[in-house]
Amino acid sequence: MPSRADRPLLQPRLLMIAVAVLLAAGFCLTLLIFYPGVMTYDAKFVYEDIAKGTMGDWQSPVMVWLWGVIDPIAPGAGSMFLLIAATYWAGFAVLSLALASRGKAGALLMPLLAMTPPALAFAGIIWRDVLFATCWLSAASVAFAVSERQSPLRLAGQGLALVLLIVGVLLRPNALLAAPILAAYIIWLSRISLRKTAILYVPAMLMLFGIVQLTYYGMLHAKRQHPLQTIMIFDLGGISHFSKENQFPVTWSESENAMLLNKCYQPTLWDIYWRLEPCDFVMRKVEREKGLFGTPAISGAWLSAILHHPLAYLQHRSAFMWNFLAADNLTMWTADVEHPTRNVFADRTAFNALVAAHDVLKPSPFLRVGFWLLACIIVCWLSWKRSGPREAAFALSVCGSAAIYVLSFYALGVASDFRYGYWAVLAAIAGNVVAASGDGRETEPPR
Numbered sequence: 001m002p003s004r005a006d007r008p009l010l011q012p013r014l015l016m017i018a019v020a021v022l023l024a025a026g027f028c029l030t031l032l033i034f035y036p037g038v039m040t041y042d043a044k045f046v047y048e049d050i051a052k053g054t055m056g057d058w059q060s061p062v063m064v065w066l067w068g069v070i071d072p073i074a075p076g077a078g079s080m081f082l083l084i085a086a087t088y089w090a091g092f093a094v095l096s097l098a099l100a101s102r103g104k105a106g107a108l109l110m111p112l113l114a115m116t117p118p119a120l121a122f123a124g125i126i127w128r129d130v131l132f133a134t135c136w137l138s139a140a141s142v143a144f145a146v147s148e149r150q151s152p153l154r155l156a157g158q159g160l161a162l163v164l165l166i167v168g169v170l171l172r173p174n175a176l177l178a179a180p181i182l183a184a185y186i187i188w189l190s191r192i193s194l195r196k197t198a199i200l201y202v203p204a205m206l207m208l209f210g211i212v213q214l215t216y217y218g219m220l221h222a223k224r225q226h227p228l229q230t231i232m233i234f235d236l237g238g239i240s241h242f243s244k245e246n247q248f249p250v251t252w253s254e255s256e257n258a259m260l261l262n263k264c265y266q267p268t269l270w271d272i273y274w275r276l277e278p279c280d281f282v283m284r285k286v287e288r289e290k291g292l293f294g295t296p297a298i299s300g301a302w303l304s305a306i307l308h309h310p311l312a313y314l315q316h317r318s319a320f321m322w323n324f325l326a327a328d329n330l331t332m333w334t335a336d337v338e339h340p341t342r343n344v345f346a347d348r349t350a351f352n353a354l355v356a357a358h359d360v361l362k363p364s365p366f367l368r369v370g371f372w373l374l375a376c377i378i379v380c381w382l383s384w385k386r387s388g389p390r391e392a393a394f395a396l397s398v399c400g401s402a403a404i405y406v407l408s409f410y411a412l413g414v415a416s417d418f419r420y421g422y423w424a425v426l427a428a429i430a431g432n433v434v435a436a437s438g439d440g441r442e443t444e445p446p447r
Helices: 007-034 041-052 061-073 077-100 106-114 128-146 151-171 173-177 179-188 194-219 228-243 254-262 281-289 296-308 310-326 349-361 369-385 389-407 418-436
Strands: 339-343
Touching: 007 077, 007 106, 007 349, 041 061, 041 077, 061 077, 061 151, 061 194, 077 106, 077 128, 077 418, 106 418, 128 151, 128 179, 128 389, 128 418, 151 173, 151 179, 151 194, 173 179, 173 194, 173 389, 179 194, 179 389, 228 254, 228 281, 228 296, 228 310, 254 281, 296 310, 310 369, 369 389, 369 418, 389 418
Parallel strands: none
Antiparallel strands: none
């Protein structure tokens, strides 16, 4: 029997063993359900670019390069799936073990929540949005784990966390608006300072923007494919619909104009104007017939439309955002991209069990981006009021960055799939458990 003096050390040790068992079970379960990963159309296009030896900025060229480097590990979907699964479970593992080492019972809850469908159902699907979210989860977890360590280890952990933060931005450049919040936490760790974060915000965003430009076009020589103009095309279509006036810098036939103003617009995705009949005539004329896509003509028309019809722009953007937050959007991907009429892993029991659980939750708030945005906001508020400084700093950074990231889609979104809000899912789970593990007393608010 251990002596009385040994007992305080025994509980964290046993807790860490129990947590390690749960984490190992979760990782093995992920392999059992998903290996070699679920290929999506976006992932297929990225993988084809590896074979072609070309890179563009439509999809992240960093994902093309990274996938090409790790592809020999498990050619095809397998290598990228293993990377996503590893960063997913590494993020939860570092966080859980850090809590367990301090005897916090929430350490047991973390891996259990990581195995619930809103989180796990996406951990085997190859989307850069998923890899982006797991990289940021790992970045925040490493920072939390080293926040009370000695200087050499702490500095090494901060360096690794900053690298993971940058990788996330390179995968998803629209995360630039949210990145400074997480960067501030990685730099200062134990306490969030609103003043310092505000001072850091613009320089950090500009620095990260410069890193994106240097990496994409300087190091990887990515071809410019003008992805920002997809936002402008979507906005021009929306403003045309709500203002009932054509805002595109082209002239349509009478029937095309009637379609554009009355029937084409849906606040769901810009693809309606690109590749979906009957409204694909928009990009056919703008891009292929007139050659305007990627030119200042589109940018000028977009700016003019917003200035002349600001109310129509807000109507369009508000309609999109409501759809993104509250509608029944695409969630888990189950189709076989090589045989679109079939389900991938149709004969795999574990995968089908997860799909069944996902389908039960599909009509519920748990698979709505708005639910997780609200959860992040609540975690921020509770952390501000009642949590220890170390726990509050973590929860405010992950949930604050997730809330800003989701809200940025009001202006930047062109599609409303659930995956675009996946970072909010992981942030809400991690932030809530860590915040709840604090001492629970009223504390001085973050400075």
